[in-house]
Amino acid sequence: MLTVKNLSVSYPNNPVLNDLNFVLKPGDFLAVLGKNGSGKTTLLRAIAGNVKYTGEIRYNDKVLTKLPRTERAKIVGVVEQGMSPAPFSVYDVVCMGRTPYARMFSWSMEDLKMVEHALKKVGVWELRNRLITEISAGELQKTLIAKVLAQDVKILLLDEPTSHLDLQAQLTALSIIQQLRNEGKIIIGVFHDINLARIASHVLFLARGEYLFGKCSLINEEHMRRYLGVDNQLLAQYLGGYVHV
Amino acid sequence: MEISFLLIIFLLLLLSAILAISTGSASIPPGDVVNALLGNADTLTKTIVIDLRLGRVLLAIGTGLALGMSGCVVQSIFQNPLAEPYILGISAGSVLGVLLSLVFLSSFEHLKYSAQLFSFIFALLTIVLVYRIASVGGTINPATLLLGGIAISALFSAITSYLIYTTFSKNIATILFWTMGGFWQANLVSGILVFVVALISGICMLLFWRELNALSLGDHFAMNVGVDVSRARTVLIALVAFSVSFAVSFTGIIGFVGLVVPHIARSIVGGEHKKLLVYSGLVGALLLLWADILARTLIYGEELPVGIITALLGVPFFLYLLFRRRRLC
Numbered sequence: 202m203l204t205v206k207n208l209s210v211s212y213p214n215n216p217v218l219n220d221l222n223f224v225l226k227p228g229d230f231l232a233v234l235g236k237n238g239s240g241k242t243t244l245l246r247a248i249a250g251n252v253k254y255t256g257e258i259r260y261n262d263k264v265l266t267k268l269p270r271t272e273r274a275k276i277v278g279v280v281e282q283g284m285s286p287a288p289f290s291v292y293d294v295v296c297m298g299r300t301p302y303a304r305m306f307s308w309s310m311e312d313l314k315m316v317e318h319a320l321k322k323v324g325v326w327e328l329r330n331r332l333i334t335e336i337s338a339g340e341l342q343k344t345l346i347a348k349v350l351a352q353d354v355k356i357l358l359l360d361e362p363t364s365h366l367d368l369q370a371q372l373t374a375l376s377i378i379q380q381l382r383n384e385g386k387i388i389i390g391v392f393h394d395i396n397l398a399r400i401a402s403h404v405l406f407l408a409r410g411e412y413l414f415g416k417c418s419l420i421n422e423e424h425m426r427r428y429l430g431v432d433n434q435l436l437a438q439y440l441g442g443y444v445h446v
Numbered sequence: 447m448e449i450s451f452l453l454i455i456f457l458l459l460l461l462s463a464i465l466a467i468s469t470g471s472a473s474i475p476p477g478d479v480v481n482a483l484l485g486n487a488d489t490l491t492k493t494i495v496i497d498l499r500l501g502r503v504l505l506a507i508g509t510g511l512a513l514g515m516s517g518c519v520v521q522s523i524f525q526n527p528l529a530e531p532y533i534l535g536i537s538a539g540s541v542l543g544v545l546l547s548l549v550f551l552s553s554f555e556h557l558k559y560s561a562q563l564f565s566f567i568f569a570l571l572t573i574v575l576v577y578r579i580a581s582v583g584g585t586i587n588p589a590t591l592l593l594g595g596i597a598i599s600a601l602f603s604a605i606t607s608y609l610i611y612t613t614f615s616k617n618i619a620t621i622l623f624w625t626m627g628g629f630w631q632a633n634l635v636s637g638i639l640v641f642v643v644a645l646i647s648g649i650c651m652l653l654f655w656r657e658l659n660a661l662s663l664g665d666h667f668a669m670n671v672g673v674d675v676s677r678a679r680t681v682l683i684a685l686v687a688f689s690v691s692f693a694v695s696f697t698g699i700i701g702f703v704g705l706v707v708p709h710i711a712r713s714i715v716g717g718e719h720k721k722l723l724v725y726s727g728l729v730g731a732l733l734l735l736w737a738d739i740l741a742r743t744l745i746y747g748e749e750l751p752v753g754i755i756t757a758l759l760g761v762p763f764f765l766y767l768l769f770r771r772r773r774l775c
Contacts, residue, residue: 251669274672281670285525287662288717294663300656301672307720332716352671 202226203248203356203387207256210243217243219410221256225403227355227385230378232398232417235407236430241391242282244407245358248389249279260355274301278354280345280362291336291344292329295320298351312351319350324373338365346374357381359390363397375400395420451714455728462735463507467499469739471747502629504637506738506752507731509629509697510707512644512689514730515723517704518711519651519686522662522719523679524591530704531690533592535572535599537701540694541624542602543568545609562695569691572598573683626751627700629738636696647689648727654682655719662717700753702760703730709763733759 208221217240225231233241246252250265250273258265260276268276278298298319299312308316320326323343333341342365349357362378363371375397378388382402392398404420406413406428413428467483468474472494474482481487482495517530531537543564551560579594580587610624623631651658657678660668668675694700711725737755744750 246666249666249670251666270669270674271672274670277670279666279670281664281667284663284667287525288712289659289663290716290718293659293716293718297656297660297663297667297671300660303656306653348671 202261204257204259205248206259208244208247208254208258209256210240210247210252210254216410218247218254218407218412221412223403223405223414225387225389227387228382229403230382230388230401231390231403231405232401233389233391233405233407234395234398234420235428239407239409239428241407242360244405245279245360245389245391248356249277249358271301274352274354276354277356277358278349278352279358280342280349280360282360282364286334288332288334290330290332291325291340291347292316292320294333294344295325295329295347295351298348298353301352315351315353319347322350323347323377339367339370342366343370343374346377350377354386356387356389359388361391361393363392363394371397395425452724452728455725455732459507459728459732459735462732462739463503466503466506466735466739467495469743470494470499497634501634501637502632502738503735504634504641505629505632505696506734508637508641508644509693509700510703510729510731510734511648511727512640512693512730513700513703513734514707514711514726514728515644515648515651516686516690517706517730518708518719518723518726519658519682520704521708522658523682525662525664526591527709528592528705529595530702531686532699532701532704533599534576534595535602536569536687536690537694537699538599538602538606539568539572540565540691541699542606542609543691544695545606545613545624549609549613562692565691565695566688568602569687569694570684572602573687577683623751624698626753627698627756628741628749628751628753629697630749631696640693640696643692644689644727647685648723650685651682652720652723654678655723658682658719658723659717662719698751698753700734700756702756702763703733706760706763707733 203225205221205223208218209216210218221244223231233244235241243252247254248258248265250270263276265273265276295316296308296312299308299315302309302312317326320329323346325340325343325347328336328340328344331340333344336344342362346362359378363374366374378390382388388401390401398404399417399420401417404415404417408428411428464476464479467479468476474491474494478487478491479495482491483500485492487495513531520529520531520534521527543566544561546568547561547564551564576591576594576598579598580591582590606624657668657673660671660673661675661678665675668678690704707730708722708726711722711729714729715721715725734752734756737752737759740755741750741752
């Protein structure tokens, strides 16, 4: 169980998250929605331990701040957006997911098995020898999902996991998310597409210091206007063309 | 394939080392060099090969190893392809440390290796200073890092020039040595020392290959796979400062090796540091060995500072990188 209690994050003269509280159970899938700059990525960074925060983030009885980096990385994994370009193969990047478990100078047989399994599950096994600087943005996204699968974490943080993916790849990503939920993983994803957010079990609207957390039924006209700034006319048009995935 | 390529570089290094020993004012056939190294030669040949030239070759190999591997580490931990110990001011700091020890501790002859100690302290001081200048809220600004390095390097070089001018100005060879680098003060002990220190530091850097892999994709990426970024960076910076300052304290400033070599190695084996670090070290050693051979043979009867050769090779490559980056932007 993931417990976020009184979580606040502020950058100099700029409070981003203010006294945020929510609880997620194994298998829950939280879609985080909000305008640009509302603190969505900051929330993921706080849970990953990459920004300073006040309050408490707990997984079961473990307070994440008190855990060493390696132990935290066995619980929380992130599908990042935007990395420094470096000439690694797809295989090398997925191997990096095994870093928290490394005990010897080389990867163990178990590490390599996990990597192969992750590469095949996401469908990038054939790409394993290609350099990440030479593959498409969608293929890189899948590589990062494979990396986080190899990391074998309990909580997955996905920063716009379906961006750059074509429709077929989006469906693959969503079916992987569904499988992971069935395995009892907690998923937190930042989405810009309301259609995709609707498949989540919970939703968190963020708007500079304010928030609203609850079941997916909270995605309605009023909340979208209030937190996403979508006006009535556009909203009606949007909902008229709604596509169920 | 990979093993055979590694073998080729090793063989090339060995043959180049034999050639470097056989080349000089008294030319010795490569066969006699091998015999002398195995202990089967006359006293004169043995003296030239082992006492005079082997140390110099070991110094060139050790310095190349230190600069190549350190350049690779610095580029990865700062995620900056233009970073190297020279640009970050480590070399300028090392030289200043050595000169300060020569000026102020020259009367304390029993203080062996005080130059190396000062060199290390000043190298560490420089890198911490540059790191502090470029660090904003825990993250490194790459442009500020380079500019900070250039500024500190310029400041330390000015102090070094002042010291040389006021203290050693009558000796032009000293000025050339410290500003352009060279191996002509080498002996067997300094050669062995630099080689062993470079090798040990290099092995320690290699133990961090996973951290270096993750760090080269960004600080957040590294943290997310469990790397303690500030700890890894601190240890690696200390290793770089140790190995570079030790080499520089015997050779003076040899620029651009740390910049060029990791790029050559990366084009051969990609970004994976278990291989990249090894290749950076070997290519660095090979490059400096040949730079030394060229420095000794380009002008008959004279010896050029090695820094001139490495700069002639490095500057065009540096400019090529800058232009390529500009095109990519």
